[in-house]
Amino acid sequence: MAYERRWETRRRGGRSAGDEARESYYGVPVIHRAPWRWEIPTYFFLGGIAGASYVIAGIAHVFGGDEERPVVRAGRYLSLAALIPSPILLILDLGRPERFHHMLRVFKVRSPMSVGTWGLVVFGAFSTLSALIQAAEDGLFGRGTLVARLLLRLPSRAIAFLGQFPAFFVSGYTGVLLAATAVPLWTRNYLLMGPLFLASALSNALAAITLILTVAGRTSHRSLRRLERFETVVMGVEALLLAALRLNSGKTIARPMHEGRLGRIYRVGVLGTGLGLPLLVQAPGAWLGRRLPRGVTVLAALLTLIGGALFRYLIVTAGHRSADDPQATFELTRARENGSRRS
Amino acid sequence: MSTTVIRDQPGRTGTTGARPGAVGFLTDTTLCIGCKACEVACKQWNQLPMDEFGFTGYSYDNTGDLSATTWRHVAFIERISDSEGRRPTTMRAFQSNWLMMSDVCKHCVNAGCMEACPTGAIIRTEFDTVVVQQDVCNGCGYCVPACPFGVIALDLGDGRARVGDHKAHKCTLCYDRLRDGLEPACAKACPTDSIQFGLVEDLMDRAKQRVADLRAQGVEEAHIYGDRAVGGTGGIEGLNAFFILTAPPEVYNLPAQPELPQRKTIPASVSTALAAVAFAVGAILSLRRK
Ligand code: SF4
Ligand code: SF4
Numbered sequence: 180m181a182y183e184r185r186w187e188t189r190r191r192g193g194r195s196a197g198d199e200a201r202e203s204y205y206g207v208p209v210i211h212r213a214p215w216r217w218e219i220p221t222y223f224f225l226g227g228i229a230g231a232s233y234v235i236a237g238i239a240h241v242f243g244g245d246e247e248r249p250v251v252r253a254g255r256y257l258s259l260a261a262l263i264p265s266p267i268l269l270i271l272d273l274g275r276p277e278r279f280h281h282m283l284r285v286f287k288v289r290s291p292m293s294v295g296t297w298g299l300v301v302f303g304a305f306s307t308l309s310a311l312i313q314a315a316e317d318g319l320f321g322r323g324t325l326v327a328r329l330l331l332r333l334p335s336r337a338i339a340f341l342g343q344f345p346a347f348f349v350s351g352y353t354g355v356l357l358a359a360t361a362v363p364l365w366t367r368n369y370l371l372m373g374p375l376f377l378a379s380a381l382s383n384a385l386a387a388i389t390l391i392l393t394v395a396g397r398t399s400h401r402s403l404r405r406l407e408r409f410e411t412v413v414m415g416v417e418a419l420l421l422a423a424l425r426l427n428s429g430k431t432i433a434r435p436m437h438e439g440r441l442g443r444i445y446r447v448g449v450l451g452t453g454l455g456l457p458l459l460v461q462a463p464g465a466w467l468g469r470r471l472p473r474g475v476t477v478l479a480a481l482l483t484l485i486g487g488a489l490f491r492y493l494i495v496t497a498g499h500r501s502a503d504d505p506q507a508t509f510e511l512t513r514a515r516e517n518g519s520r521r522s
Numbered sequence: 523m524s525t526t527v528i529r530d531q532p533g534r535t536g537t538t539g540a541r542p543g544a545v546g547f548l549t550d551t552t553l554c555i556g557c558k559a560c561e562v563a564c565k566q567w568n569q570l571p572m573d574e575f576g577f578t579g580y581s582y583d584n585t586g587d588l589s590a591t592t593w594r595h596v597a598f599i600e601r602i603s604d605s606e607g608r609r610p611t612t613m614r615a616f617q618s619n620w621l622m623m624s625d626v627c628k629h630c631v632n633a634g635c636m637e638a639c640p641t642g643a644i645i646r647t648e649f650d651t652v653v654v655q656q657d658v659c660n661g662c663g664y665c666v667p668a669c670p671f672g673v674i675a676l677d678l679g680d681g682r683a684r685v686g687d688h689k690a691h692k693c694t695l696c697y698d699r700l701r702d703g704l705e706p707a708c709a710k711a712c713p714t715d716s717i718q719f720g721l722v723e724d725l726m727d728r729a730k731q732r733v734a735d736l737r738a739q740g741v742e743e744a745h746i747y748g749d750r751a752v753g754g755t756g757g758i759e760g761l762n763a764f765f766i767l768t769a770p771p772e773v774y775n776l777p778a779q780p781e782l783p784q785r786k787t788i789p790a791s792v793s794t795a796l797a798a799v800a801f802a803v804g805a806i807l808s809l810r811r812k
Contacts, residue, residue, distance in 0.1 A: 204597060204775035205580040207587055210672040214663040235805065244811035274661015274676050274688025278641075281660045285642035289784050292664045293640035347798040358790040359783045360667040361634065369786040373794025381801055409808035413801070502667060505775065512670070512777035513526050 203505035210361045212502035213495075218272035220491040222265050223353050226299070227380030227487070228387055229262035230350030233306055235384055235406075237339035237346065249398040250406065252313055253391045257384070258346075259310035262303060291356040298348045305342035309335070350380035357498065363432045363511045364494075364501035368424050375424065375494075378417040379487050385410040386457070386483035393476045400470065407465035407476075411458060414483070418454050431510045435500030436493070444493055453486010525770035526752075526778035528743065534751035536730045538760025539631045540722040544650030545700070546762030547709065548725040549624055550732060551774075552744070553716035556582060556622040560594040563711035567696065568593065571684055588625060590677035590686065593693040594708050595625045599773055623774050624708070624717060627652070627673045627693035628748060628761035630782075635692075637784040638668035643690070650722075650762060651695040661688040670758070670780035695763070722762050729766055736768070744768050747776060756781025 213219075236254025239247040270279045283300075287293040314320060315330035354372035357365040365372060389406050392398040425433050436445050457479040464471040501507040540546070564570065570591045578584050581598035588595045599621035633652045636644040643658035644665060654665075654674070665674050673693070679686035696706035704710070709719035718725060729746050736744035747753040748764025752771060756779060771778045 203772075204599070205578070205583075207580070207775060208672060209775055209777055210670065211666045211675050213667040214676045214678065234802070235809070238802065238805045239809045242806050242810040247809060250809070272662075274663065274678075274690075275659070278658075278660035281641040281643070281658055282662070284658075285640070287637075287640065287642065289637045289787060290640050290664075291787060292638065292662065296640060343802070347802070351794040351798060352791075355787060355790040355794055356664075359638070359787045360664075361670040361780070361783050362667045366781075366783060366786055369790045370793040373790055374797035377794065377797050377801060381805075405808050409805060412804055412808070498667075508777055509525075509772050512780045513772070 203509075206505065208503045209505050209508040210502050212362070212499040213360070214274075215272060215495065218268040220488075220495045222268040222272075223376070223491040223495070224383070224488045225261045225268070226265045226353065227350050227376060227491075228384050229258050229265060229306060230302065230346045230348070231377075231380035231384035232261065232388060233258040233302070233309065233342060233346035234350065234381070235388060236309070237343050240339045241336055246399055246402050249392055249395075250388060250402060252317070253388045253395075254384070255309045255313040257387055257391065258306045261387075262306050265299065266303075291352060291359050295349075295352045295356055298345055298352060302342070302345035302349045305338065305345055308333070308338055309342060312338070347377070351377040357494070361508070362498045362502045363504070363507040364428060364435065364498045367429075367432050367511060368427055371420055371424050371427065372494075375417065375420045378413055378420060379490050382410055382413045382417055383484055383487035385413065386480040386487075390477060390480035390484075393473055393480070396473075403476075404465055404468070407461050410483075411462050411465050414454055414458050418450075418458075421450070421454075429510065431504070432501055432507045434504065434507070435497040441493060441497055441500065444489055445497075448489040449486055449493055452482050453489060454483075457483045457486070525772040528745045528752055528770060528778075530745075531751040535749055536726060536746060537750050538722065538726065538748070538754055538762075538764075539750070540760055540762055541631075541650050542723075544631075544722045544762055545695070545720065546629055546651075546722045546725060546764065547626060547695075547706070548718045548720070548729050548764060548766070549626065550716050550718065550729075550766045551621065551623040552732075552736060552741075552766060552768060553714045554596070554622040554624055555714055555716075556596055556598060556620070557713065558585075558596050559711040559713060560624050560708035560717055561585060561592070561596060563707040564594045564693075565592075567699070567707035568694070571680075574680055588627075588673050588675070588692075590675040590691040593626065593691075597621075597623045597625055597774055599623075599769075621769055621773065623765065623767070624712075625774075625776075626708070626763050627695075628671055628753070628763045629693075629695055630761055631754065631759040632757055632782050634668040634670055634758075634783045635665035635674045635690075637782070638664045640664060647697060649695065649697075649700050651697065651700075652692075653694045653697050654690050654692060656689060656691075659689040661690065663690070665690050668783050670777060670783065693763075725764070729764065732766055736766075741768055743770075747771055747774075752778060753780070755779040757785045758782050 232254045236251045239250040270276045282296045312330050312335045315327045320327040351373045354376035358369035358372045435441055460479045463469050578586055581600050583598045585595050601619040629651045636652055641658050643655045647653050663676050674690050677686035677691055705719040709717045733744045747767045748761035754760035
């Protein structure tokens with residue numbers, strides 16, 4: 180059963196089946212919600228960080244100076260570290276985990292999940308390779324050993340550059356994957372979902388890298404400021420995209436984002452803790468050059484990460500709610516009098 | 523309930539993109555007596571387990587919804603009162619004020635579930651029907667929110683005694699029976715021929731005739747659900763299992779003008795790619811050597 184059956188005695192908010200019957204077919208959902216559990220939003224969060232920290236490391240490597248070496252290093256390691264749990268989460272979520280390799284028997288351009296699986300495989304190769312190169316540079320394979328010499332001889336800049344494509348892909352395709360469903364909240368905002376997921380992935384990766392570098396204390400103040408500047412820009416864009424999503428959804432479809440517990444998570448968790456507070460704390464430091472105490476930087480980064488995780492949870496769960504709401508589906512699929520949806 | 527007003531659209535009404543030789547169902551809801559013989563026949567033939575036992579309070583509908591283990595679902599809509607709660611004093615020329623409809627997988631001409639499936643488990647058969655290959659499905663569940671009609675579902679068991687197989691299931695249009703030249707079990711069992719099986723083109727001709735007859739009898743709202751005008755819209759190009767309805771689709775819990783979800787894939791990818799380029803430029807500007 181895709182939804183919880185409500186028997187006559189189990190009224191929802193004091194409404195009986197008869198009350199519901201006036202507005203819909205007894206409140207029964209028109210479409211089935213996705214059967215995904217906690218693994219999927221967790222993967223969205225970690226996979227986003229894996230892709231976006233590769234992006235940061237790669238761009239810092241190709242375009243940045245020697246000062247950015249710590250950023251490259253942190254980004255490469257972080258990318259692989261966040262990537263490793265991803266396939267495990269995805270396999271765990273399957274109804275039949277032992278059949279995970281059936282994903283690899285076809286390549287379907289029209290299925291974002293199929294394309295995403297292959298994108299993840301390709302990105303996995305890049306992420307692993309770059310992390311290995313970093314390990315060799317750090318001397319983790321010994322000096323002058325065969326493995327170390329081989330890895331150091333690889334064209335690491337070219338790899339970092341080419342890897343940008345799968346890295347950006349992994350950071351953003353999950354938004355497209357959700358958009359290509361019948362779920363009202365996701366598909367109504369099809370143009371916004373990918374950019375929003377990208378922005379969230381980038382701000383989370385920037386926060387995580389800042390966190391690592393601040394705690395390790397091995398980077399220049401200038402380099403950190405550059406990261407923070409970019410982070411404030413990304414978070415600003417993210418806030419704008421979220422506002423656009425709300426406007427574009429309309430009242431009925433956006434309802435799950437305002438009401439009850441999810442509404443509180445959205446306002447307090449995603450907007451307040453995840454975007455507002457860190458922006459307030461970081462923006463003066465990043466743009467006016469005021470030096471922040473280390474503790475504050477760490478705190479802001481942590482808040483951003485919490486906000487990012489909550490955002491993934493919110494968008495998935497609010498999507499489920501909108502799928503359960505017959506009015507949201509009708510809003511999406513009602514025939515327009517002027518015939519705008521007539522093809 | 524704000525519903526859709528159905529008007530005929532020349533060139534769309536009564537046409538579908540079904541391939542020649544495609545078979546399907548015509549479910550004529552004006553003939554349905556709500557006996558649920560189709561539900562039972564489907565369960566028996568396909569050896570589907572029973573559902574949770576209880577009373578929903580949804581009129582005579584104790585089935586509730588289509589699911590992994592329920593592939594025909596008879597909906598009961600009681601129109602015993604007007605919006606003010608009064609009993610109507612005039613009745614339509616035909617039937618009672620009951621609306622009953624046996625819902626089923628629509629075997630869409632372009633099927634959202636099939637396009638979504640990352641394993642290729644969902645295929646189009648030689649009969650132009652949509653079938654899940656049970657030995658391939660790995661239960662990723664992506665087809666479930668990709669069906670615009672809320673048909674396909676994972677079998678997650680009943681949470682108590684019965685453990686589900688965690689794979690996706692839906693109506694197969696009795697693929698095994700078709701192979702042996704038999705009609706699907708529900709159509710066979712239906713005592714009023716509310717469910718009719720046949721070639722989509724033949725059924726569509728019959729449906730157009732029936733709608734014309736009904737309208738001549740004074741049922742002006744009679745219309746086809748599942749052609750290019752209603753139900754099979756937005757790139758779906760028609761439903762091989764279609765319906766004759768006498769009220770707006772929303773009344774039957776059906777979307778009036780659904781869209782093929784994968785139509786969004788390309789524009790959504792383009793906007794994501796553009797955003798990626800913008801963010802890349804931003805990152806280069808912030809991190810480049812100064
Ligand atoms: S109605 Fe749903 S499950 Fe049936 S073929 Fe169409 S998309 Fe697939
Ligand atoms: S659950 Fe099975 S049929 Fe549905 S999309 Fe996944 S692999 Fe395909």
